[in-house]
C-alpha cells in the first residue's frame with residue numbers, strides 16, 4: 001500500500017493553483033506486526049515538518065510576488081537577495097531559497 005500526502009494551494013476560490021506531494025508512505029501489507037497500525041511517531045513528525053516547509057515556502061513566494069511590482073509606476077523590482085534563509089517556526093526550522101530573477 002502507498003499513501004501520498006498532497007497539499008493543494010489555491011487563491012481562496014477553490015481552484016487549485018499549486019499541488020505539491022509532501023510525503024509518500026509505503027507499507028508492505030504482510031510485513032506489519034500485530035498492533036502496528038498507522039503512522040509512527042517519527043513519520044508523524046516528518047509529515048508535520050514537510051507540511052510546514054511547503055506551507056511557509058508557498059506563503060513567502062506569494063508575499064514576495066505581491067511586493068515585486070512598484071505601486072507607483074508598475075515596474076517590476078529586481079530581486080537582490082538570492083541566498084537561502086533558515087526560519088525558525090513553532091513547528092521547527094524551515095528553509096527558503098529565493099532565486100534571483102525568477103520571482
Ligand SMILES: [Zn+2]
Nearest residue numbers: 070072073074
Ligand atoms: Zn516605480
